[in-house]
Amino acid sequence: MATMADIAQRAGVSLSTVSYALSGKRAISEPTRRRVLQAIDDLDYHPHAHGRALASKRSRTIALFFPHRAKGLSEMHLEFITHAAEAAGEHGYAFLLSTSPDEDAEILRMSGQGLVDGLILMEITLDDPRAERLRDRGFPFAMIGHRRDNAGISYVDLDFADAVETAVRHLVDAGHHAVALVNAAPSLLAAGYGPAVRALEGYTRTAADVGLDPIAVACEPTPRAGERALAELRAARPDLSGVVTINREAIGGMVQAAADLGLAIPDRLSLVAVVTERLAQLFSPTLTTIDFPAAEMGRLGAEMLIRRLEGGEDPPTQRLLRAALTVRQSSGPYRGP
Amino acid sequence: MATMADIAQRAGVSLSTVSYALSGKRAISEPTRRRVLQAIDDLDYHPHAHGRALASKRSRTIALFFPHRAKGLSEMHLEFITHAAEAAGEHGYAFLLSTSPDEDAEILRMSGQGLVDGLILMEITLDDPRAERLRDRGFPFAMIGHRRDNAGISYVDLDFADAVETAVRHLVDAGHHAVALVNAAPSLLAAGYGPAVRALEGYTRTAADVGLDPIAVACEPTPRAGERALAELRAARPDLSGVVTINREAIGGMVQAAADLGLAIPDRLSLVAVVTERLAQLFSPTLTTIDFPAAEMGRLGAEMLIRRLEGGEDPPTQRLLRAALTVRQSSGPYRGP
DNA sequence: CTGTTAGCGCATTCAT
DNA sequence: ATGAATGCGCTAACAG
Numbered sequence: 001m002a003t004m005a006d007i008a009q010r011a012g013v014s015l016s017t018v019s020y021a022l023s024g025k026r027a028i029s030e031p032t033r034r035r036v037l038q039a040i041d042d043l044d045y046h047p048h049a050h051g052r053a054l055a056s057k058r059s060r061t062i063a064l065f066f067p068h069r070a071k072g073l074s075e076m077h078l079e080f081i082t083h084a085a086e087a088a089g090e091h092g093y094a095f096l097l098s099t100s101p102d103e104d105a106e107i108l109r110m111s112g113q114g115l116v117d118g119l120i121l122m123e124i125t126l127d128d129p130r131a132e133r134l135r136d137r138g139f140p141f142a143m144i145g146h147r148r149d150n151a152g153i154s155y156v157d158l159d160f161a162d163a164v165e166t167a168v169r170h171l172v173d174a175g176h177h178a179v180a181l182v183n184a185a186p187s188l189l190a191a192g193y194g195p196a197v198r199a200l201e202g203y204t205r206t207a208a209d210v211g212l213d214p215i216a217v218a219c220e221p222t223p224r225a226g227e228r229a230l231a232e233l234r235a236a237r238p239d240l241s242g243v244v245t246i247n248r249e250a251i252g253g254m255v256q257a258a259a260d261l262g263l264a265i266p267d268r269l270s271l272v273a274v275v276t277e278r279l280a281q282l283f284s285p286t287l288t289t290i291d292f293p294a295a296e297m298g299r300l301g302a303e304m305l306i307r308r309l310e311g312g313e314d315p316p317t318q319r320l321l322r323a324a325l326t327v328r329q330s331s332g333p334y335r336g337p
Numbered sequence: 338m339a340t341m342a343d344i345a346q347r348a349g350v351s352l353s354t355v356s357y358a359l360s361g362k363r364a365i366s367e368p369t370r371r372r373v374l375q376a377i378d379d380l381d382y383h384p385h386a387h388g389r390a391l392a393s394k395r396s397r398t399i400a401l402f403f404p405h406r407a408k409g410l411s412e413m414h415l416e417f418i419t420h421a422a423e424a425a426g427e428h429g430y431a432f433l434l435s436t437s438p439d440e441d442a443e444i445l446r447m448s449g450q451g452l453v454d455g456l457i458l459m460e461i462t463l464d465d466p467r468a469e470r471l472r473d474r475g476f477p478f479a480m481i482g483h484r485r486d487n488a489g490i491s492y493v494d495l496d497f498a499d500a501v502e503t504a505v506r507h508l509v510d511a512g513h514h515a516v517a518l519v520n521a522a523p524s525l526l527a528a529g530y531g532p533a534v535r536a537l538e539g540y541t542r543t544a545a546d547v548g549l550d551p552i553a554v555a556c557e558p559t560p561r562a563g564e565r566a567l568a569e570l571r572a573a574r575p576d577l578s579g580v581v582t583i584n585r586e587a588i589g590g591m592v593q594a595a596a597d598l599g600l601a602i603p604d605r606l607s608l609v610a611v612v613t614e615r616l617a618q619l620f621s622p623t624l625t626t627i628d629f630p631a632a633e634m635g636r637l638g639a640e641m642l643i644r645r646l647e648g649g650e651d652p653p654t655q656r657l658l659r660a661a662l663t664v665r666q667s668s669g670p671y672r673g674p
Numbered sequence: 675c676t677g678t679t680a681g682c683g684c685a686t687t688c689a690t
Numbered sequence: 691a692t693g694a695a696t697g698c699g700c701t702a703a704c705a706g
Contacts, residue, residue: 054684357701
């Protein structure tokens with residue numbers, strides 16, 4: 001492998017001239033620059049990432065923390081990851097993926113030892129402790145998701161409260177008088193899982209605003225639980241005609257229960273889910289959704305981190321995305337997912 | 338940040354002693370080792386990855402190439418990626434994810450400049466050119482998937498032919514007399530997409546072996562196409578009672594078509610899909626599957642690469658996994674996915 | 675068993 | 691506008 005020294009020799013210049021020709025950090029005469037570039041081309045030279053990182057104290061690498069401890073793997077996470085990686089690549093950054101269960105140790109290792117210049121955090125809880133630790137260490141990071149207190153922190157997130165509000169209003173506008181929310185798991189809600197908490201907030205406030213009785217249940221992420229949830233909701237409210245959910249794993253079960261109860265979707269029951277378009281498209285027609293902008297979120301997460309690394313310090317970028325509702329036409333009763 | 342020099346000073350030993358105490362590459366007396374470890378603990382020292390990489394010419398980093406050009410993002414890919422990353426982490430390797438569309442340039446950059454020690458390739462075609470290029474360069478890599486010619490190459494893949502055979506035999510044993518294969522897209526089949534080609538092989542040979550008329554169709558990865566495929570198959574063969582598919586995106590449509598045709602699943606039509614357990618579980622009961630071992634494949638891919646890096650050994654590891662069939666009980670007609 | 679030293683490939687400060 | 695020299699943090703000879 002060619003090194004800068006090889007280039008220097010072949011171009012008949014000094015090592016530092018090659019370096020400066022590459023970085024443009026000081027003026028180089030046109031003739032010498034051409035000779036350098038020619039030599040680089042001849043020798044198929046590519047700068048050595050580690051040598052550069054050592055000397056410059058910048059690795060041009062960012063990492064995404066994805067502790068997949070729970071079972072929550074989905075196509076949504078894949079979109080976060082791939083689009084964050086893609087954005088990083090476009091900006092000349094390498095992209096490291098860490099799935100270490102021992103996050104604290106990893107954070108120290110990565111933030112302390114120059115392995116990466118910055119971090120992206122996912123699966124943020126309302127009082128996520130990792131964010132504080134990184135902020136205290138003064139280490140650059142961005143979040144996909146957000147906390148209760150986000151002072152000085154860059155993040156991008158879906159506005160779940162707004163998403164649920166949009167869904168509920170859509171149903172109310174369509175004439176529904178009883179609309180329920182099927183939320184994430186009880187344990188997540190209790191643990192302060194942001195999307196669950198905010199979905200409930202959005203639902204509650206919208207129900208109050210439009211004069212609907214609030215009917216919200218937390219539901220385990222399984223089809224089985226989805227079946228039960230819908231059956232119980234319907235038993236309690238025989239006039240139930242609309243359901244909004246952020247619980248993707250429960251959708252299949254809710255659809256099954258609807259059929260078992262003789263509630264054809266969308267004719268006798270309307271279901272609106274907050275999921276990625278990719279998931280919605282797995283189903284045969286009739287999944288009306290609030291399109292989860294996972295790809296955009298992944299991309300923005302990486303970009304706001306890199307912007308911060310490149311120079312533009314404070315203030316942090318904070319973006320709460322609003323998602324659009326897509327009505328997918330039905331050619332008959334829903335039999336999704 | 339503490340460096341090895343700081344540790345050496347605090348422990349009252351030389352720099353190299355610290356290095357050797359850490360690497361274990363030469364004997365260190367117990368007392369000095371303890372002093373060194375104590376100093377490391379006191380100063381919260383962590384080795385600097387880039388310094389180490391520069392000096393040792395090994396980065397302890399592997400990269401996974403995931404060109405997500407097509408639309409083929411799914412929970413299956415996520416399992417490949419996260420489990421490969423996890424395995425890498427467990428072995429002390431950092432995990433780089435590259436989604437660069439310009440793969441050749443990336444391969445050169447990464448393989449040439451010491452950024453990574455080895456690569457994992459995905460989405461392998463029957464005559465994948467990337468593999469040859471890497472083999473010619475003598476750069477360590479492993480594949481998730483496999484080519485027609487795999488001489489000297491490490492890989493792990495699902496045995497699609499075997500998977501389809503298992504599915505067909507399962508249906509035949511259950512008394513079906515007309516079993517069709519709904520394959521991947523025509524374009525993929527034509528392009529030599531391994532899973533599609535091998536699924537067809539396995540289906541054809543099994544059909545011949547058990548005396549079944551071969552009924553195979555290639556199908557675009559959409560519910561719409563799935564609907565049409567099933568309707569057409571049924572029109573051509575009114576006695577069709579079993580369908581095997583590797584086309585996850587078409588499943589929802591096939592289920593819908595079945596219902597529209599009055600074919601209750603699983604009572605009047607049996608459907609067996611080669612998909613991950615995670616996808617199967619999105620559906621309400623009754624998706625019988627050949628469980629796609631994506632997690633295991635990701636993990637094995639990383640491990641066989643790392644084994645090669647650590648041991649430097651030929652012969653390559655080549656593993657064709659057989660997947661088990663899981664019958665999921667039905668509590669009524671199928672309304673999945 | 676331990677210390678001294680020479681790089682690894684590059685960015686950067688001093689010179690000129 | 692260019693060169694020479696220093697050092698980033700570490701590994702691995704080379705010397706005891």
